[in-house]
Amino acid sequence: MSFKDKGQAEGYWKENLKIMFKLLAVWFVVSYGCGILFIEQLNQITFMGFKLGFWFAQQGAMYVFIALIFIYVKQMNNLDKKYNVEE
Amino acid sequence: MDVQTLTYIIVGFTFAVYIGIAIWARAGSTKEFYVAGGGVPPLLNGMATAADWMSAASFISLAGIVSFTGSDGLVYLLGWTGGYVLLALCMVPYLRKFGKFTVPDFIGDRYYSSTARIVAVICAIFICFTYIAGQMRGVGVVFSRFLEVEIETGVVIGMAVVFFYAVLGGMKGITYTQVAQYCVLIFAFMVPAIFISVMMTGNVIPQLGFGSEMLDGSGYLLDKLDGLSEELGFGAYTEGKKSTLDVFCITGALMIGTAGLPHVIVRFFTVPKVKDARISAGWALVFIGIMYTTIPALSSFARVNMIETINGPVVQMEDGSKVYGQGTSYEDAPSWIKNWEKTGLIAFDDKNGDGKMFYSGDERNEMKIDRDIMVLANPEIANLPAWIIALVAAGGLAAALSTSAGLLLVISTSVSHDLMKKTLTPDISDKKELMWARGAAAVGIVFAGYFGINPPGFVAAVVAIAFGLAASSLFPAIIMGIFSKKMNKEGAIAGMIAGLLFTAIYIIYFKFVNPASNTPDNWMFGISPEGIGTIGMLVNFATAAVVCKLTNEVPQDVQDMVESIRFPRGAGEAHDH
16 A cells, blocks of 8 residues: 555545546536536527527537646646655 | 649558558557557647547538537537546546556456456447448548549558558557547648638637628628528527437437547556546547537538528628528539539439529428538538648548547457457467457458448447447446445446446337337437437446345455555556556
């Protein structure tokens, strides 16, 4: 084991899951929320020449997806350092 | 120089590059053959993953599909990109830490069972074969249209090239050719899109262009497209027609399926560290995103362009009203219409006998237009220079070849590694195993070529199966294997089989047994066969949870293994087994 004790291992895993679920919540909201479930309501709003719901579905959600992965990488690399389990 | 000579030059040049790379990157061991020695830099792996992922269907058909379905096209755009978030956050780092060669490896070891391994092998092989048939067909279509050779000849040339670098180089050869292929395909896709965006809206960035006003003063592009679509009986372009639940489920099945596709997952075994695996998923999505955010823009441009070319332009009257085109003379039709009529992708039937072409979504329609035209003929429709048309041909080929090679590798490792080495003949030498891998790749190519020349009529239908199966079988098994220490082999196997059967039966019933009943009224909860994988995944999870409760505990050493894949340190050593 690379962790000092069991508590450390559990702490790392808990924080890992917290990061993951937070980011997955955003993932769900921008794609399934803005792009599918509430697309009609958002389409009432105009954004840069697009109906907003349509924009989320065909553009915006994809930009957010990319950002999410890079945020995840950054946060996880910090977490690895904090618990001293990086490579 | 005419288009055809240019196409020969550009395609010939790209092929020479691929073969050159193959010779440079020969594989000497199974580790090089399976995972390129585990030493691919993350940025390059991201690029290779993007090329691996974006198939002939993405390159040739997707813009057309979005163009013809409008808002509902979101299921593909979101489904085929959102899956990477799942891959990056829930799977890739842990599978890389696990550090073996294949997806069945993980499932077999994690569930301490060769039955689980075999179920995973069957899923992987089936998924890859359904996919690859479509790729070789794509190669044939591009060859026949742009180089005017028979489709058969085209397929055989494509087979020969893939054979060369996949069999010789394995994952190592494939990875570096895919990097080259990504460059070719993204260049070939972006150049026409940028040209068209500038011509229609004056905006160099297509992603912004399709939200802009038209240069000809006819207002916002999307407003114009909505107006045209409604006038012609298609319904507004920016509004959905499918039920929300069905859109939800299809998007889900495609996303989850993406995250469960073996040829994508194995790409992340090729980088040196867990950290690299995480970031390379990010790079992959950046490289995919460049094309996927351009696709909807291109779809709108191409749609307006095509309708106005066939029906005649919309005229803006002084009082603000619009007069829509009522058809243009077939005699004076631009050459691309005649060119593509030869391939059968466009057909004109002068129903009212006025000698004019008219395209609409109602009884006035006189045109049959295949959606693949939107990308392949787009440069001609927009009057772009000949070298761009040649470039599109090279791009389509790059997309088809890169995906075929990635799929072939999974088929070959499934046979040589999972079936021979791990199940049937555990004591074969590395050299023998490598021979099996090469042999299996060769047989795989022959099969793929056969299906490319004699395409089964159900290619489109089997893609739904491939994603449905990946979503309902492999994805839940992998997720439970990582996030639950308690999930045992009985639960996982029962879950995979239940999810697989449920999804396969539903799709086969509506697509093959009783296609006449394939309408929303007959679907379960109104969910189409394309979206049923989402429900199949839930069936898998539920079955696994119940069976797991009723059966034995997971052995301690397997629980320890799960603990150890949850943090990065030590991934390097884990790789050499």
